[in-house]
Amino acid sequence: MTIYDIAKKAGVSASTVSRVINNKPGVREETKKRIQQLLIKYNYSPNEAARGLVTQASKIIGILVDDIRTIHHTDGAYIIERELVKLGYCCIIFNTGTDEASKAKYINILKRRRVEGAVLIGSSFQVKAVEQAIKKYLNDTPVVMANGYLDLPNVYGILADEQNGVANCVKLLYDKGHRRPAFVIDLHTPSNLAKKAGYEQAVQSLGLGDILVYETNRTLQGGYNVTKKIMQEHPEVDGIIYAVDLLAAAGTRALLDMGISIPKQVAVIGIDNSIYAEICNPKLTSLDNKLLNLSMTAAHTLISALAGGQPNKKILIFSSIEERETT
Amino acid sequence: MTIYDIAKKAGVSASTVSRVINNKPGVREETKKRIQQLLIKYNYSPNEAARGLVTQASKIIGILVDDIRTIHHTDGAYIIERELVKLGYCCIIFNTGTDEASKAKYINILKRRRVEGAVLIGSSFQVKAVEQAIKKYLNDTPVVMANGYLDLPNVYGILADEQNGVANCVKLLYDKGHRRPAFVIDLHTPSNLAKKAGYEQAVQSLGLGDILVYETNRTLQGGYNVTKKIMQEHPEVDGIIYAVDLLAAAGTRALLDMGISIPKQVAVIGIDNSIYAEICNPKLTSLDNKLLNLSMTAAHTLISALAGGQPNKKILIFSSIEERETT
DNA sequence: ACTGTTATTGCAATCGATGTCATAATTTGA
DNA sequence: TCAAATTATGACATCGATTGCAATAACAGT
Numbered sequence: 232m233t234i235y236d237i238a239k240k241a242g243v244s245a246s247t248v249s250r251v252i253n254n255k256p257g258v259r260e261e262t263k264k265r266i267q268q269l270l271i272k273y274n275y276s277p278n279e280a281a282r283g284l285v286t287q288a289s290k291i292i293g294i295l296v297d298d299i300r301t302i303h304h305t306d307g308a309y310i311i312e313r314e315l316v317k318l319g320y321c322c323i324i325f326n327t328g329t330d331e332a333s334k335a336k337y338i339n340i341l342k343r344r345r346v347e348g349a350v351l352i353g354s355s356f357q358v359k360a361v362e363q364a365i366k367k368y369l370n371d372t373p374v375v376m377a378n379g380y381l382d383l384p385n386v387y388g389i390l391a392d393e394q395n396g397v398a399n400c401v402k403l404l405y406d407k408g409h410r411r412p413a414f415v416i417d418l419h420t421p422s423n424l425a426k427k428a429g430y431e432q433a434v435q436s437l438g439l440g441d442i443l444v445y446e447t448n449r450t451l452q453g454g455y456n457v458t459k460k461i462m463q464e465h466p467e468v469d470g471i472i473y474a475v476d477l478l479a480a481a482g483t484r485a486l487l488d489m490g491i492s493i494p495k496q497v498a499v500i501g502i503d504n505s506i507y508a509e510i511c512n513p514k515l516t517s518l519d520n521k522l523l524n525l526s527m528t529a530a531h532t533l534i535s536a537l538a539g540g541q542p543n544k545k546i547l548i549f550s551s552i553e554e555r556e557t558t
Numbered sequence: 559m560t561i562y563d564i565a566k567k568a569g570v571s572a573s574t575v576s577r578v579i580n581n582k583p584g585v586r587e588e589t590k591k592r593i594q595q596l597l598i599k600y601n602y603s604p605n606e607a608a609r610g611l612v613t614q615a616s617k618i619i620g621i622l623v624d625d626i627r628t629i630h631h632t633d634g635a636y637i638i639e640r641e642l643v644k645l646g647y648c649c650i651i652f653n654t655g656t657d658e659a660s661k662a663k664y665i666n667i668l669k670r671r672r673v674e675g676a677v678l679i680g681s682s683f684q685v686k687a688v689e690q691a692i693k694k695y696l697n698d699t700p701v702v703m704a705n706g707y708l709d710l711p712n713v714y715g716i717l718a719d720e721q722n723g724v725a726n727c728v729k730l731l732y733d734k735g736h737r738r739p740a741f742v743i744d745l746h747t748p749s750n751l752a753k754k755a756g757y758e759q760a761v762q763s764l765g766l767g768d769i770l771v772y773e774t775n776r777t778l779q780g781g782y783n784v785t786k787k788i789m790q791e792h793p794e795v796d797g798i799i800y801a802v803d804l805l806a807a808a809g810t811r812a813l814l815d816m817g818i819s820i821p822k823q824v825a826v827i828g829i830d831n832s833i834y835a836e837i838c839n840p841k842l843t844s845l846d847n848k849l850l851n852l853s854m855t856a857a858h859t860l861i862s863a864l865a866g867g868q869p870n871k872k873i874l875i876f877s878s879i880e881e882r883e884t885t
Numbered sequence: 886a887c888t889g890t891t892a893t894t895g896c897a898a899t900c901g902a903t904g905t906c907a908t909a910a911t912t913t914g915a
Numbered sequence: 916t917c918a919a920a921t922t923a924t925g926a927c928a929t930c931g932a933t934t935g936c937a938a939t940a941a942c943a944g945t
Contacts, residue, residue: 302629
């Protein structure tokens with residue numbers, strides 16, 4: 232059922248039908264009524280692709296998510312979607328994985344779909360390949376990075392202040408008498424490297440001795456094993472900060488299984504203050520990077536840019552520590 | 559940069575450029591090379607909307623998710639997205655909420671975008687308003703329901719066998735000597751009602767006395783409070799089955815806080831076997847509805863239907879119980 | 886050299902909308 | 916009642932691709 236079919240049935244031209252559909256003036260009330268009834272009768276729905284072709288407005292926003300195992304990234308995508316749908320946009324969502332080349336490929340797909348804006352969720356987009364792809368394909372399309380930044384005229388960055396956040400975690404441990412903190416990292420994303428830098432900075436400025444950074448993969452088993460390893464190699468450790476709550480959750484279990492009391496002997500801090508932190512028993516103290524806030528800010532930055540506004544190029548979201556039972 | 563721009567620069571017609579882009583035969587090798595170089599030089603990307611208009615193929619799949627708080631629904635959406643992207647589709651994702659009218663609205667949006675197929679994730683799509691909207695707008699578009707079914711020619715249902723699954727949970731408790739099971743439900747979705755029916759059926763067939771069904775909202779606080787209430791009103795209860803892992807996680811904490819030992823005094827079973835069940839301490843025994851399997855099956859059912867195949871109209875996915883530390 | 890084939894290429898219609906401009910219909914004013 | 920102003924409507928170009936068919940070019944074969 233096209234606009235022409237309706238026009239024929241109504242005995243008018245397509246232009247008139249178009250006017251009615253878009254509620255434009257210049258149609259006699261009587262014909263308008265007649266056309267509206269036909270539109271309903273035949274379940275007419277405009278073809279947005281055709282409409283977008285002539286209006287040069289796809290009304291599509293592209294959302295790329297780097298890692299779907301990261302619960303707040305996927306949650307963030309849904310939050311952003313919800314805000315944009317309110318304005319009549321629709322969102323195409325892709326999970327790109329962490330590989331650079333495939334990210335560039337997805338940015339090209341966004342171009343082919345002629346998206347009006349894009350949101351890149353995850354710090355791993357902060358790489359050369361993405362920068363080049365944006366320059367090449369999304370040159371005059373607003374791009375908002377949720378927890379990342381690239382220095383391009385059309386890119387807006389919303390960043391969590393992770394370095395200071397983690398430094399504050401070390402200070403919290405220090406204030407509670409824990410002088411030998413370790414840090415567990417999984418992926419080497421810019422975000423995680425910032426966290427690590429915060430840990431190192433605080434350890435040095437407080438004079439807490441050697442840096443103790445351990446690596447593992449982002450699984451419960453990984454978090455469990457690395458924790459046992461830490462305690463075996465460095466029994467003097469009395470606090471562990473994990474790059475994500477998931478690992479911290481596994482870590483607390485490892486500590487309990489080793490008969491170590493939390494937080495008395497070893498304190499634990501997770502990062503993200505996700506639902507995991509609350510489900511855990513004992514409940515995790517966690518660095519709250521305000522990721523919900525970050526996603527909302529990303530959405531509204533994009534909305535502002537789409538409306539032709541001049542949003543801030545770079546916004547820093549401050550963190551706080553949600554203390555629970557592991558410190 | 560359109561196909562005409564490239565054509566002009568190459569000194570050929572748009573048709574020839576189109577042939578090169580789509581790798582069709584009938585272009586001299588030399589001109590082909592020349593055009594390909596220009597395509598790269600000017601970063602040409604085809605406008606998929608224009609292409610879709612003439613080919614009558616949007617290459618878009620619509621995914622509707624009823625409740626983004628349900629972690630396996632959102633995960634399911636990403637799994638389905640990944641499978642379809644491989645075939646060159648792109649997915650528009652909407653979260654509809656549980657309200658019927660808005661679901662119909664989103665189905666209309668899918669129509670306007672001329673999606674080639676749709677996936678509805680969540681049992682709450684199993685309602686009249688959705689049935690009518692599908693009939694009206696997606697009449698000859700394959701629609702796959704992940705955990706739901708509607709009797710329409712173009713609808714395919716992938717269903718978790720929740721009723722039997724929960725009945726088996728009651729039997730498991732029975733076999734372990736727990737004779738007074740309670741059941742906690744949150745939303746009144748068809749899925750949850752099936753779970754409840756399974757509970758009731760098993761309690762009756764095993765002759766375990768009164769039905770003990772409690773309601774709460776899907777929050778940690780809700781799960782915590784309802785558990786305390788159950789134990790206060792019915793201290794004889796020795797097993798609790800929760801409609802979702804999240805509530806079970808909160809419930810175990812409530813029991814522990816009351817000084818009740820798990821599973822000796824009261825056993826706990828969650829449903830979905832999500833990451834929550836593993837993060838919990840003690841780790842939750844959980845009914846595994848194979849939701850990952852369900853999502854994959856949904857994706858492949860849609861893919862088959864898109865390819866013109868005749869997939870099964872209704873597929874039942876059998877569940878199993880993942881026993882951990884709470885039974 | 887001329888005709889018959891075959892390999893290249895271009896013209897023009899099409900997809901389903903929108904929007905400009907011209908024209909037809911209606912209303913207003915004198 | 917007729918010109919002028921206003922309102923309603925339609926014809927047609929356009930957006931950026933694809934594609935069937937016609938036209939041209941290249942190349943054999945005799």
